[in-house]
Amino acid sequence: MFGKLSLSAIPLSEPIPLITSFVVILIALGVLILITVKGWWPYLWHDWITSVDHKRIGVMYCLLGVLMLIRGFADAIMMRTQQAIAIDAPGYLPPEHYNQIFTAHGTIMILFGAMPLVLGFMNFLVPLQLGVRDVAFPTFNSVGFWLTASGALLVNVSLFVGEFARTGWLPYPPLSETTYTPGVGVDYYLWAVQISGVGTLITGINIVTTVLKMRCRGMSYLRMPVFCWTALASCLLIVAVFPVLTATLAMLTLDRYLGFHYFTNTAGGNPMMFVNLVWAWGHPEVYILVLPAFGIFSEVFSTFSGKPLFGYRSMVAATLFICIVSLMVWLHHFFTMGAGAAVNTFFGISSSIIAVGTGVKIYNWIFTMYGGRVRFETPMLWSMGFLFTFTIGGLTGVLLAVPPADFMTHNSMFLVAHFHNVIIGGVVFAVFAGLEFWFPKAFGFRLHEGWGKAAFWCAFIGFWVTFAPLYVLGLLGMTRRLQHINIPEWAPWLYVSVAGVGILILGVIAQVVQLVVSIRDREKLRDVTGDPWDGRSLEWATPSPAPFFNFAVMPNVEGEEAYWGIKLRAVETQQLAEEPKYEPIEMPVHSPVGIFTAFFTSVFGFAMIWYIWWLAGVALVAAFAEFVVFAWRDVHEYEVPAEEVARVDRARRAAREALLDRLSRQGALP
Amino acid sequence: MAGLLFKGAPARAWRGLILGFLSLGLASCAGGILDPLGPVGQGNAIILIDATLIMLAIVIPTILLAFWVAWRYNAANPKAEYLPYWAYSGRVEAVVWSIPVLTIMFIGGLIWIGSYKLDPFRPLPSKSPPLEVQVVSLDWKWLFIYPQQGIATVNQVVVPAGTPVRFSITSASVFNAFFVPRLGSMIYAMPGMISQVNLQADSAEEIWGISAQFSGDGFSDMQFQVRSVPAADFETWAAGIRGSGPRLDEAAYAGLLQQTHRVSPATFGAIDPELFQAVATQKIAPGPGPEPEGPGHAGREVSTGGKD
Ligand code: HEM
Ligand SMILES: [Cu+2]
Numbered sequence: 009m010f011g012k013l014s015l016s017a018i019p020l021s022e023p024i025p026l027i028t029s030f031v032v033i034l035i036a037l038g039v040l041i042l043i044t045v046k047g048w049w050p051y052l053w054h055d056w057i058t059s060v061d062h063k064r065i066g067v068m069y070c071l072l073g074v075l076m077l078i079r080g081f082a083d084a085i086m087m088r089t090q091q092a093i094a095i096d097a098p099g100y101l102p103p104e105h106y107n108q109i110f111t112a113h114g115t116i117m118i119l120f121g122a123m124p125l126v127l128g129f130m131n132f133l134v135p136l137q138l139g140v141r142d143v144a145f146p147t148f149n150s151v152g153f154w155l156t157a158s159g160a161l162l163v164n165v166s167l168f169v170g171e172f173a174r175t176g177w178l179p180y181p182p183l184s185e186t187t188y189t190p191g192v193g194v195d196y197y198l199w200a201v202q203i204s205g206v207g208t209l210i211t212g213i214n215i216v217t218t219v220l221k222m223r224c225r226g227m228s229y230l231r232m233p234v235f236c237w238t239a240l241a242s243c244l245l246i247v248a249v250f251p252v253l254t255a256t257l258a259m260l261t262l263d264r265y266l267g268f269h270y271f272t273n274t275a276g277g278n279p280m281m282f283v284n285l286v287w288a289w290g291h292p293e294v295y296i297l298v299l300p301a302f303g304i305f306s307e308v309f310s311t312f313s314g315k316p317l318f319g320y321r322s323m324v325a326a327t328l329f330i331c332i333v334s335l336m337v338w339l340h341h342f343f344t345m346g347a348g349a350a351v352n353t354f355f356g357i358s359s360s361i362i363a364v365g366t367g368v369k370i371y372n373w374i375f376t377m378y379g380g381r382v383r384f385e386t387p388m389l390w391s392m393g394f395l396f397t398f399t400i401g402g403l404t405g406v407l408l409a410v411p412p413a414d415f416m417t418h419n420s421m422f423l424v425a426h427f428h429n430v431i432i433g434g435v436v437f438a439v440f441a442g443l444e445f446w447f448p449k450a451f452g453f454r455l456h457e458g459w460g461k462a463a464f465w466c467a468f469i470g471f472w473v474t475f476a477p478l479y480v481l482g483l484l485g486m487t488r489r490l491q492h493i494n495i496p497e498w499a500p501w502l503y504v505s506v507a508g509v510g511i512l513i514l515g516v517i518a519q520v521v522q523l524v525v526s527i528r529d530r531e532k533l534r535d536v537t538g539d540p541w542d543g544r545s546l547e548w549a550t551p552s553p554a555p556f557f558n559f560a561v562m563p564n565v566e567g568e569e570a571y572w573g574i575k576l577r578a579v580e581t582q583q584l585a586e587e588p589k590y591e592p593i594e595m596p597v598h599s600p601v602g603i604f605t606a607f608f609t610s611v612f613g614f615a616m617i618w619y620i621w622w623l624a625g626v627a628l629v630a631a632f633a634e635f636v637v638f639a640w641r642d643v644h645e646y647e648v649p650a651e652e653v654a655r656v657d658r659a660r661r662a663a664r665e666a667l668l669d670r671l672s673r674q675g676a677l678p
Numbered sequence: 679m680a681g682l683l684f685k686g687a688p689a690r691a692w693r694g695l696i697l698g699f700l701s702l703g704l705a706s707c708a709g710g711i712l713d714p715l716g717p718v719g720q721g722n723a724i725i726l727i728d729a730t731l732i733m734l735a736i737v738i739p740t741i742l743l744a745f746w747v748a749w750r751y752n753a754a755n756p757k758a759e760y761l762p763y764w765a766y767s768g769r770v771e772a773v774v775w776s777i778p779v780l781t782i783m784f785i786g787g788l789i790w791i792g793s794y795k796l797d798p799f800r801p802l803p804s805k806s807p808p809l810e811v812q813v814v815s816l817d818w819k820w821l822f823i824y825p826q827q828g829i830a831t832v833n834q835v836v837v838p839a840g841t842p843v844r845f846s847i848t849s850a851s852v853f854n855a856f857f858v859p860r861l862g863s864m865i866y867a868m869p870g871m872i873s874q875v876n877l878q879a880d881s882a883e884e885i886w887g888i889s890a891q892f893s894g895d896g897f898s899d900m901q902f903q904v905r906s907v908p909a910a911d912f913e914t915w916a917a918g919i920r921g922s923g924p925r926l927d928e929a930a931y932a933g934l935l936q937q938t939h940r941v942s943p944a945t946f947g948a949i950d951p952e953l954f955q956a957v958a959t960q961k962i963a964p965g966p967g968p969e970p971e972g973p974g975h976a977g978r979e980v981s982t983g984g985k986d
Contacts, residue, residue, distance in 0.1 A: 103895040176892050182869060183852040183894055188967040273869045273964045279853070280868060313751070316765040319774065344855060344890075345866045346873040349797040356789035360782050367736075367778030374744045375770060379761030381753040395744050403733045406782075410789050412796040413726040415863035416711040416719070419855060419890045484710035485859030489892040494901055497709060 011619030012192065017170045024105065029168040058598040060146035061556050065153050066132025067450055070443070072157055073125030076116050077436075079164070081516065083113035085509055088474070092506045094492035095499045106491040107174035108193065112163065114177025118293070119201060120160040122431065125439045126300045127156070127211050130239040132446065134215055136547035136554060137233045139224030139563040139570065144217035146596045147638065152210030154606030159204025162613050166196040170617070173197040176489065178286050179260070181271035181279040186264050192617050198261050199613035205254050212246030215239055224546075226565035230324070233545040233569075234317055237324050238303030241331035245292045245299075248335065253289040256282060265616075280345060287338040295334040298430065299327060301438030302369055305391050308441050309373045311541050312388040313380030316569055319372040326372075330365040333358060343411045344418045352411040359409035366402055370395065385541070386460035390441035393468045397433030401426060404479070419489075422482020425475045432471055440467070440519075448535040452553040456529065459522030466515030474508025477501035537667040538660065544572040551660040557595055557648060560657035561588045578668050584661060590654040594645045601638045605631050711859045715885065715906070716878040717802060718862030725792045729785055736781050798863045798875040802842040806909075808876065809838060812954040813847040815854035815867035815889065816934050817965050818896025819941040823926070823954055827916040830926045832934070833902040834943035835887070838912035842878045848958040850935060851965030855890035858904050864890050872958045879906030896939040903943060923947040928962065935965045 019025045043049060056064055086101060086109055093099045101109065131153075135143055143149050166172040173193040175184045184194045219240045223232070260282065262268040269277040310317040317323060339347065339355040373395065382388065404426040407413050417423055440463070448454045481501045486493075493502070526533055538551040549571045550558060567573045578584055608631035615624035712727075714720040751758045794800075801808065812823040823830045837843045847856050849867040857864035861877040867889075879885075889900035907915065924930055926946035931953060956962045 103898065107892075107895065174895070180853055182964075183892075187964075188852055188894065190968065273851070274960060280871070314753075314760075315762055318765050319771055320765065322771055322774065342866070344864055345868065346798055346875075348799070349794045352797075353790050353793040356793060357786045360785050360789065364775075364778040364782050367781070368774055370740065370744075371774040371777070374740075374747050375767075375774070376765075377744075377747045377751055379759065379764045380751050381758075381760055382748055382751050383753045384748075392744070392748060396741055399737055399741055403730070403737050406733060406785060407726060407729055410725060410729050410785065410792060412722045412792040412863070413729060415796070415798065415865075416722045416726065416859070418864060419892075483712055485857075485888065487857070487888055487890045489897065491898045494899070495709075495886070 009620075011615070011621070013169075013618040013620065017192075017618075018168065019171075022105070024101075025167055032164075032167075054598060057603050058150070058600045060142070060150045060596050060599055060602075062131050062135050062143045062146065062149060063450065063554060063556075063558075065149055066128045066130075069124045069128030069131060069153055069156070072153075072160060073121050073123070073128060073439070076121040076124065076160060078516070080113050080117040080121050081512075083109045083116070085513070087113065088502075088506050088509045091490065091493060092499075092502045095496060095502070096494065097492065099492055101491070103491045104171075104174060107489075108172045110489055111173045111176055111179075111193075111197070112166075115173075115197060115201070116160075116163060118177065118297070118431075119204060120156070120163060122297050122435050122439075123204075123208060124156055124160075126242070126297055126435065127152075127208065129304065129439070129442055129446075130215050130243070130300055131211065132450065133547060134218055134236055134239050135222075136449070136550065136558060137236050137545050138219065138222060138227055139546045139559060139565060140218070140222045141558050141562075141593070142596065143214050144222055145214050147599045147601060148210055149214050150599065150602030151605050152207040152214065152602075154602040155207030155210070155609060156204045157207075158606040158610040158613070159200040159202075159207065161610055162196060162200040162203070162617075165614065166193065166200075170196065178290060180286075181260060181263070181277075181282050182273040184260060184264075185272050187273065194260075194264065195617040198257050198264070199616055202254060202257055202261075203609050203613055205250055205257075208246055209250045209254075212243040212250065215243040216247060219243075224559075224562050224565060226563075227570070230321070231565055231568050231570065233303075234306040234320065234323050234327070235300070235303035235545075237327050238299040238306075241327050242296045242299040245296045245331060245334065249289045249292040249296075252285060253293075256285040256289065283342055283345075284338075287341045290341065291338040292334050294427075294431070295330060298434045299330065301435045302327070304438040304442040304445075305373065305394060306369075306376075307545065308387045308391045308445060309376045311445075311543055312383045312385060312391075313377045314383075314542065315376060315380040316544070316572075317372070318375035318378070319368075320568065322368060323372055326365040326368045330362055333362050333365070337362065337409075340409050340414070343414045356409050356411050360406045363402055363406050366398075370399060385444075386455070386457060386464060387441040387445040387541075389461060389464045390437045390444070393464065394433055394437040394441070397437065397468075397471065398430060401429030401433050404429060417482055419487050420482035421478040421486045421488060424488050425478035425482060428471075428475050428478075432475075437467075440464070445541065446547070448540045448552045449538075449547055449550070449554055451530075452535060453526065453530040453533040454535055454540055455526045456522050456533065459518055459525055463515050463518035463522060466511055466518055470508050470511030470513075470515050472508070473511055474505050477504045477508075537663050539571075539575075539667060544569045546570045549574060551656075551663060555656050557593045557653070560590060560593075560653045560660070575671075578664075579671055582668075582672060584664055584668065587658075587661065590650045590657065592650045593648040593653055595648055597643055597646055599638065599641075601634050605634045608634065709860065709885075713860060714862060715860040715883060716862060716880050718796065718877050719860055720862075721792075721796045722862050725788060725796070729788055732784050732788070733781065736777060796863065798865050798873075800876060801844070802876050802878050804842045804878070806841045808842040808844040811835065811837070811843055811845050813845050813856055813867065814954065814957055815847070815849045815851075815856070815893070815900070817851050817894060817937040817967075818900050818939060819934070820856075820887075820889075820900065820902045821850075821934060823949055824916065825949070825951060825954070827920065828949055828951075829916055829919045830946040830949050831919075832944040833941055834905070834945075835902060836905045836907060836912065836915055837879055838909040839879050839882045839906045841909060841912075842876055845875050845877065846954070847873045847875065848954070850957055850962075851967070852893045853891045854893045854900065856887070857890040858885065858887035860885045861887075861904070866891060869964055870958070870960050879904075882907050882911075894937075896937065899940045919945045919947055921947045926950060926953060928953070928956075931957075931962065937965070937968060 090099045090101045170192040173179055179194050259270040263270050269275040271277050271279045271282040306317050337359040340359045343352055444455055444460055486498050535552040539548040608627045612624050612627035712723050714723050810825050814821040819833050821832055822835045847867045849869045854867040855864045856867055863875055865873045865875045883906055885904045887902045887904050923945050925948040927950045
């Protein structure tokens with residue numbers, strides 16, 4: 009009836025997961041009770057959960073990402089403290105627990121933290137920047153988000169029921185086969201990643217279609233903001249490589265569930281093939297993450313320098329160059345299998361060639377500031393921190409791409425330092441810059457400047473104090489994933505690293521305080537103009553928060569930096585463009601198909617993990633039925649009456665008149 | 679010791695430039711990969727340092743330029759001219775593309791030469807013929823078989839100083855990586871396959887090796903002693919072991935296949951010469967993995983037993 013599931017799956021004898029489970033369940037219950045008592049359910053249901061508005065979905069993606077970053081950070085604190093304590097000692101986390109933690113940390117940070125954040129930004133921004141009202145497939149988009157959330161849920165359920173994988177975030181066989189890891193951990197990993205992978209693929213298809221087919225009038229490819237280019241490149245990579253991941257994990261699933269022998273130790277299985285296939289996804293994956301981050305920085309550098317991005321075409325070329333070359337370098341993750349000199353030379357050189365594209369971008373950002381009026385508001389601080397941090401991370405990346413150097417540093421703490429250097433310095437810094445930058449567009453008020461800066465300095469300093477020692481440890485021969493340490497010379501560096509984590513904790517606290525203070529002071533921080541940073545692309549043409557239909561009238565773009573052009577013209581002619589004739593707008597209806605599908609896929613995943621076959625069957629049919637019901641719907645869209653559109657847009661125009669007045673008096677615009 | 683690596687003339691000029699993490703590493707590098715004990719480690723370390731220097735030569739000026747530009751053009755500086763439309767310059771673009779291209783051409787050359795010169799499979803030039811050592815990674819210990827000497831050891835490898843050693847490596851269960859940081863290149867131990875690495879210790883010293891690829895619960899203790907001893911002592915050592923202690927045959931090996939933690943060094947006075955091939959070709963079945971559901975698992979390792 010319940011497959012492998014029994015009460016012993018709950019870690020009653022292990023205080024750490026048990027207490028964590030308790031606290032998390034209490035918090036969740038508290039939130040649910042609060043929502044019920046305050047009567048917020050209808051609002052949440054109609055305006056968020058069933059929403060197909062790309063901005064709402066983008067915000068929910070970001071919320072999920074931030075929550076998972078915090079969960080992953082908790083794992084990180086445990087790992088750093090364990091290693092600092094367990095020097096010639098067992099520490100407080102036994103291997104079977106410690107190994108779950110680093111596996112969960114990697115999986116959560118990349119797939120359920122960074123990915124949702126990046127997808128969230130793409131969802132939120134691409135339609136606004138392209139001057140359109142939604143993505144190509146709005147309901148599909150909601151399904152994609154909820155599937156990602158479903159995967160995240162399964163990973164977190166593994167904390168309370170059963171266990172998570174103990175194999176590392178890429179579960180290399182034969183360790184991940186049933187012979188060596190018989191528990192449910194790897195199965196949790198497989199189903200969680202598979203389900204969220206479908207969600208990611210959906211978003212990828214959606215954004216590619218949106219960029220290729222839905223730009224507003226005049227928005228030719230070479231007028232798109234660079235962020236849209238990077239989103240396109242990133243989503244092309246998603247479409248190219250997520251199916252590879254799905255197929256690879258499906259093969260491992262067949263091995264585990266049905267006794268196949270794709271990657272098993274015996275009967276002709278080839279475990280090295282898993283490594284090969286998984287990195288054919290894994291390397292492009294890091295560029296899926298970092299390309300949109302480059303896009304965010306491009307917007308920030310240009311806006312806060314008061315100048316167009318330097319070398320726009322060069323930036324586009326570099327983005328596409330990286331997109332293509334990143335598909336041809338995956339072997340650098342396993343030089344140490346002993347492929348032979350010719351193969352290593354090829355992949356070493358192709359890997360370092362990627363750095364050319366990255367290098368060009370760095371120079372272009374520097375020259376964007378050249379001749380500008382650089383304002384060091386919080387997003388710009390993150391961007392400067394990025395320039396420094398990422399350049400060093402690129403340097404160590406190229407070192408790892410030199411095979412003889414990799415033979416000494418592969419899987420070492422040096423490697424760990426490298427990828428945190430690029431992922432935190434690149435992706436996470438970009439996310440924080442972006443949250444600061446676009447927060448007013450989503451919620452109508454800015455975040456508190458002082459706390460934002462405090463958060464930046466803690467994160468920046470904390471990052472270097474935490475990870476610089478890891479470079480040293482790598483040079484001292486320390487490998488990653490050690491549950492305890494037998495070499496006392498490593499101890500001092502591990503202590504320094506823990507101190508760094510302390511500073512990072514302060515950074516997280518500063519972020520939380522920033523949010524709370526900003527919500528408290530929201531009236532003072534209100535963005536009345538819709539253009540709080542003197543922006544240049546179309547999202548700043550909308551009021552803050554942007555109305556659900558984005559644009560009352562579809563914009564007509566006449567050059568690069570669409571909104572900057574509009575603004576200049578208004579200042580020159582001393583008036584806004586004439587009031588257009590407002591027409592009714594068709595918007596897609598809200599739909600619960602996303603949340604229902606995700607509910608059933610979560611049940612399906614859980615049932616598969618615990619071998620509850622009947623339930624898996626029922627849930628799968630139910631999830632599919634969702635789509636059938638949706639396909640039979642009669643009403644696709646509803647009409648927003650012209651008067652409503654006019655009302656919203658007249659308010660916007662009034663705010664713009666005031667802004668125009670101010671700008672003209674300042675004479676700020678050149 | 680690390681200073682040795684800086685003998686090259688161009689490198690000396692750059693010495694002062696080694697900042698930040700690298701200098702920290704060098705200051706305390708004793709025992710690490712920048713303190714090599716043999717030619718392979720030395721070759722790797724020199725390439726690592728050369729590549730770092732080549733890149734620092736570009737990266738440091740770039741970072742300085744970034745901060746200088748940001749400071750100089752900050753909005754509060756009225757002296758800086760404002761060029762609101764300056765967004766393209768063919769000349770700057772040309773420079774911007776050529777700097778990284780040139781740097782990477784240098785690095786590419788280094789990669790090319792280094793990959794061939796330091797290919798782990800490549801025999802080391804030496805007057806003396808290489809010592810053969812067969813390595814099997816097990817859950818969670820290392821087995822070293824000396825076919826020429828007819829002996830075997832666990833978690834301890836002794837090599838003659840100044841003589842190349844050819845390690846042939848396989849795994850009896852999951853992936854591991856055979857890595858002795860002060861000797862140089864690591865290489866994966868993979869089930870059903872044999873990989874090779876040629877290493878050499880130049881002087882007598884006691885160092886350690888480690889597994890550099892996560893392999894399960896006992897991974898942290900997959901550390902082994904490495905003793906390089908004068909060539910003459912090596913023969914005495916081998917002779918002392920030969921004939922004493924148990925014989926490594928299939929039965930003894932079956933014991934090793936079981937999962938064990940923190941295994942102390944041990945020796946075998948005789949071996950079955952076919953054993954390594956039998957392991958590598960999986961004629962002997964791979965390690966069985968964890969025991970099916972024991973009371974020690976306390977409900978967390980919920981399993982169906984050793985189902986394949
Ligand atoms: C400048 C270009 C880069 C180069 C040449 C480079 C090179 C490498 C190499 C050779 C490795 C494998 C090292 C080893 O396993 O021994 C590696 C690992 C890694 N890199 Fe990079 N990298 C670059 C940029 C990035 C970026 C931008 C990201 C992410 C945003 C990234 C994320 C990672 C991750 C996550 C790993 C480790 C994965 C694992 O083993 O679990 N790298 N990099
Ligand atoms: Cu890679």
